[in-house]
Every structure is written in structure tokens, then in C-alpha cells.
Amino acid sequence: MNQKKKKIRAIVRKSERIAENIFSMELFTEEPLSVRPGQFVGLYPDGEDKLLLRPISICEYRKETGILRLVYRVQGGGTKEFSGWKEGKETAFLGILGNGYPVEEIAEKAGGETGSVLLFGGGIGIPPLLALARELSAKTKVTTVLGYKTEETFLLHEFEQYGPVFTATEDGSCGTKGTVLDAVRENGISGDVLCACGPTPMLRAVKHFAEGRDCYLSLEERMACGIGACLACVCKTTDIDAHSHVHNARVCVEGPVFAADRVEI
Amino acid sequence: MEKTAEKTNRPDMTVEIAGVTLQNPVMTASGTFGSGMEYEDFLDLNRLGAVVTKGVANHPWEGNPTPRVAEVYGGMLNAIGLQNPGVDVFIERDLAFLKEKDTKIIVNVVGKTVEDYLEVVERLSEEDAVAMLEINVSCPNVKEGAIAFGQDAKALSDITGRIRRVSKKPIIIKLSPNVTDIVLLAKAAEDAGADALSMINTITGMKIDPESRRFVLANKTGGLSGPAVKPVAVRMVYQCAQAVKIPIIGMGGIANAQDAAEFLLAGASAVAIGCMHFHEPDTALQVVDGLEDYLVRQKLSSVRELIGAVRE
Numbered sequence A: 001m002n003q004k005k006k007k008i009r010a011i012v013r014k015s016e017r018i019a020e021n022i023f024s025m026e027l028f029t030e031e032p033l034s035v036r037p038g039q040f041v042g043l044y045p046d047g048e049d050k051l052l053l054r055p056i057s058i059c060e061y062r063k064e065t066g067i068l069r070l071v072y073r074v075q076g077g078g079t080k081e082f083s084g085w086k087e088g089k090e091t092a093f094l095g096i097l098g099n100g101y102p103v104e105e106i107a108e109k110a111g112g113e114t115g116s117v118l119l120f121g122g123g124i125g126i127p128p129l130l131a132l133a134r135e136l137s138a139k140t141k142v143t144t145v146l147g148y149k150t151e152e153t154f155l156l157h158e159f160e161q162y163g164p165v166f167t168a169t170e171d172g173s174c175g176t177k178g179t180v181l182d183a184v185r186e187n188g189i190s191g192d193v194l195c196a197c198g199p200t201p202m203l204r205a206v207k208h209f210a211e212g213r214d215c216y217l218s219l220e221e222r223m224a225c226g227i228g229a230c231l232a233c234v235c236k237t238t239d240i241d242a243h244s245h246v247h248n249a250r251v252c253v254e255g256p257v258f259a260a261d262r263v264e265i
Numbered sequence B: 001m002e003k004t005a006e007k008t009n010r011p012d013m014t015v016e017i018a019g020v021t022l023q024n025p026v027m028t029a030s031g032t033f034g035s036g037m038e039y040e041d042f043l044d045l046n047r048l049g050a051v052v053t054k055g056v057a058n059h060p061w062e063g064n065p066t067p068r069v070a071e072v073y074g075g076m077l078n079a080i081g082l083q084n085p086g087v088d089v090f091i092e093r094d095l096a097f098l099k100e101k102d103t104k105i106i107v108n109v110v111g112k113t114v115e116d117y118l119e120v121v122e123r124l125s126e127e128d129a130v131a132m133l134e135i136n137v138s139c140p141n142v143k144e145g146a147i148a149f150g151q152d153a154k155a156l157s158d159i160t161g162r163i164r165r166v167s168k169k170p171i172i173i174k175l176s177p178n179v180t181d182i183v184l185l186a187k188a189a190e191d192a193g194a195d196a197l198s199m200i201n202t203i204t205g206m207k208i209d210p211e212s213r214r215f216v217l218a219n220k221t222g223g224l225s226g227p228a229v230k231p232v233a234v235r236m237v238y239q240c241a242q243a244v245k246i247p248i249i250g251m252g253g254i255a256n257a258q259d260a261a262e263f264l265l266a267g268a269s270a271v272a273i274g275c276m277h278f279h280e281p282d283t284a285l286q287v288v289d290g291l292e293d294y295l296v297r298q299k300l301s302s303v304r305e306l307i308g309a310v311r312e
């Protein structure tokens, strides 16, 4: 069950721009992987001046085809380099990292087929929710609320196959004008369990909105090792953490997905 | 069988530090390798000369706020702030794990006061599995203690002497490069009874994001490590090796066997691999294998022949 972490050799099968600054890359790996939604990989730029991995969430993985899909935003030098990778480019990423969403637990807490899960995705936090929506939709009802800056949306239609999708945009050009929570209020959306991935202000708002309902948040932090050794990527926890016996959990191993009431954000 | 026959023709990789024989001169650098558990998926710990653990204090330390790391050209800055679970948990969990391995265990010790250090040293002195203690008096990322002892020859001499008197293990003093003359500190440590020296800890640096106009690290400053610091580290190892008789463990930006050989030639008796593990998690093992091949190519029968053997 607990697969070894390692450098996994991969070859770029497809790389395309899907929105302003947003790219989708498909990597083929020969060896079968075991992947949970919300887990991530560490992708390394080739540039020798760049030492550290870039943590990128797994958007989708299909064992049948060996294709691992990453959707990312060009942020700085590393992701800029990735966006130039062409079909046939070989690389080796560090994986599979992080805990991922506990799909069974979420579906069960939601009440299974009669219950519902509400997914919140903001900006570049949207990609990992796609695999989550797919897996959850086999067990419970899934409603997704996606927040974008403008009408230049991405992945939106792919979510529609798993349940109703609502959008919010900062400029009001698509869906509700405002935040994902504005969209919830405007459309009277509800859910028994909440899952969110996106910028910290959104996570904070969702945590507050959850009000006693089970809520899972995917956090982001700067990383160096990606495997729990360097203690770079910690977040504040309400309880004493098992590793360092303080109040710091490592986002790269105990996370990135945390029960909202366990973390202070 | 063939393997053993081949092995006998291989160069002798053993080195000795303060009476402790290491199967090869390659260690992990403190703080970059945890206690080795997380790296077991990537390399066989039994093949390393030693595992040097993350700094251990008398009580759990929270460390600094995040962001704690930043990438810079050819290296990184870190300001972890020595988060650690304290010596009790360390002994119970990390040491219990490490003592099953066929490698030497070197525990990095930190404290805020001399008494803190002494408490940890006394506790670890009772642990048979611990081969040596590395005294971290050079972490640039904590406000109290640590660095203060490493930047002043008198303070360094005092703490080294006091630790020497209570420690039943050989002590390695880890030197800071953030000083005007590292040789002064190396000598002070040697005179006060240090059994070995390790260098370099990270070089204090800073990164500012011009777009947001903010410091990248929450701590503002952080320690620079990685290939960018290697020339500074090699120079410091060379200078200190000229001035002291005790062995030196060299580190700073080692990425491969060639880099390791540079440190040995400069006068180090062993080397440690730090943040290159974040790039290639099995770097230390690649250095072990690469160093053996290098010795064969150089027609040397023992790695010890390399130590300080740089030609003018």
C-alpha cells in the first residue's frame, strides 16, 4: 500500500496552453503508480542553477494509460521552463508525495449516496480537485464551485461530467461576481462535507463557512526536500504534531490535505 | 563470489576521525537528512560513512515561521530555526531507528545556553550507539545561543572546554563561516579540546522579491548552502587544515565525487553532503561510489592518500 518514494522517469506526451499562463502537461510513466487525489509530484527544472523541486499536484492519473496529468500556472523560472517542454522530453520527478484526500472517509462522512460533497477550487488550486471529483462522484453527490480571475476559465467543462458546477470570477465575467462563497450564497448551494484547494484567504473563508461540518483543506508551503526530512514546509496545527512534538505538521508528508479543524491558517 | 574478489581490488575507503573508524569518508550534513528515515526509500544507509542527524536540543523547539526556504542561484537559503523534538524523543525514536544500521551515528547538538548543550551532551554520552557529537555553535537562524558561541573565540573556547569535560564521546565543533578569520576559531576550538572540526555551516544571506518588495524568508535572513558556497568552503577547509592538527569534516555544496575529492585534497578527512540531497536524494551514495572510481582512476590504494594532498 505504502509505495516507495523515488525519482520516477517520465516522458512528456503532450503539453498545451489551456488558458492565460496555464498549461496542461501529460507525462507517461512506465511503472504503475498508486495515486490518491490531492497528492503531488516534485518536478525539477533542468537549469543547473535551480536546485529545488517544484511541487505540482496531480490533476489526473490513469493506470490504464500510464498518463499522469499536471496542470500548472507559469509562476517563475521553473514553471516557465516546464511550459517550454515538448513532446518527447524526458525527465524524472520525485513522487508520489503527500497524503492526498481520504476519499472513502469523505464519502462516508458525507453520508454516501444520499449525501453530498462540496468542492471549492480557487485559481491554480483547481487542478487536483478534478481527480477528487471523479473518485467521489462514484460514491456520493458532488457539487463543484470554481473561482477564476476572469472568463478565461480552465478545466471547467471537465468537472461538469461529475456533477453540477458553479463559477465565480473576480470581474464577474463568468458566473457570480465575487468569491466562491458569493457563488454559494447566490445559488443556494449546500453540501455535507467540504473540500477546498486554493489561495489561503479562500481556505480561511471556507473553513469559517464550514461551521462544524467536516472540511478538508489542501495547503501550500515552500518546500526543499519534499519527503519530510528538512522541516521547511510546516504549518501550524492545533494539536502536538507526531514528528517534532511541537505544533508544526509537515505539509509535504502529513499534508497537503488537512482536516480544517487541525490547522491554523 | 565474484563480487568479493572484485571488492578486494577496490581501494581502501576507510578513514579515522577521533579514534572512530568510518567505512568511508562520506556523511550526511546535519539538518538536510533528518535522522535518515525519510531517505531510506532512496539509498541504503548501511553504505554511508556516517549519518549526521538534525540538531537536537534538550526540549522540543518550534523553529521559525514560514517561508523557511528560498531558492537562489546555485543554492538555497534556509531559516528552519532548528525545529526538533528534543533529546528524549530523539533517543526513543530516531536513535532506536539508526542503531539498527551499519553506519556511524553522529548527533548534532544545539542549545540556547551552555547548560542546554551540556544537558544534551550528558544524555547522549550514555548512549552506546552514538559514535560522536557534533556541536552546532554556528546556526545563523536562531536568535539566542548557537551562533553567538561560534563567532567569538573566547566564547567558543569556553563552551568547547566545558563540553569536553562532560562528554564521553568525541566532539566535533561545527564552525561558522560568518567570521572574519575562521582559523582563529578553529585554533580556539582545538586548544579547548575539540576532537575534530566540521565546516562550513551556512553563510548568512538574504533574498528580496522585487515584485512584492518583501523579504522572501519570514526570518528575513537565512543560511546559504549549495554549489554556490563550495569555493568558500574549500578555501576555509584548506586554511584550517594548515593551522590545526585535528581532523576536519568538509562540506558546502558537494554534489558529486569530484567535489568531495576537492575537499579531501584541501585537507578534509571526511566530507558531508547537504542540500544536494534535495536535488538528487541519493547524492551521498553516488559520492561513495564515485569516489571509489576516482581513486581507481587516480591509481590510489586508499582514500587517506588524498587527504591534504593538493599539489602546489
Ligand SMILES: Cc1cc2nc3c(=O)[nH]c(=O)nc-3n(C[C@H](O)[C@H](O)[C@H](O)COP(=O)(O)OP(=O)(O)OC[C@H]3O[C@@H](n4cnc5c(N)ncnc54)[C@H](O)[C@@H]3O)c2cc1C
Binding pocket: A040, A052, A053, A054, A055, A056, A057, A058, A071, A072, A073, A074, A075, A076, A077, A078, A079, A080, A124, A127, A128, A219, A220, A221, A222, A223, A256, B070, B071
Ligand atoms: C503541495 C503543492 C501543490 C501544488 N500544486 C500546484 C499545481 O497543481 N499547479 C500549479 O501551478 N502550482 C502548484 N503549486 C505551486 C507551485 O509549486 C509553484 O507555483 C512553483 O513551485 C513555482 O515555481 P517557479 O520556479 O515557476 O517559481 P519561482 O517563484 O521562481 O520559484 C522559486 C522557488 O519558490 C518555490 N515556490 C514558488 N511559489 C511557490 C508556491 N506557491 N508553493 C510552493 N513553492 C513555491 C519554488 O518551488 C522554487 O523553489 C503547488 C504547491 C504545493 C506546495
Ligand SMILES: Cc1cc2nc3c(=O)[nH]c(=O)nc-3n(C[C@H](O)[C@H](O)[C@H](O)COP(=O)(O)O)c2cc1C
Binding pocket: A224, A230, B029, B030, B031, B032, B054, B055, B078, B080, B082, B108, B136, B139, B174, B199, B200, B201, B202, B224, B225, B226, B227, B229, B251, B252, B253, B254, B272, B273, B274, B275, B276
Ligand atoms: C535545510 C537545512 C537545515 C540545516 N540544519 C542544520 C542543523 O540542524 N545543524 C547544523 O549544524 N547544520 C545545519 N545545516 C547546515 C548543513 O549541515 C551544512 O553545513 C550546509 O548546508 C552546507 O552544506 P551543503 O551546501 O552541502 O548543504 C542545515 C542546512 C540546510 C540546507
Ligand code: FES
Binding pocket: A222, A223, A224, A225, A226, A227, A228, A229, A230, A231, A232, A233, A234, A250, A251, A252, A253
Ligand atoms: S519539504 Fe522538507 S520537510 Fe517538507
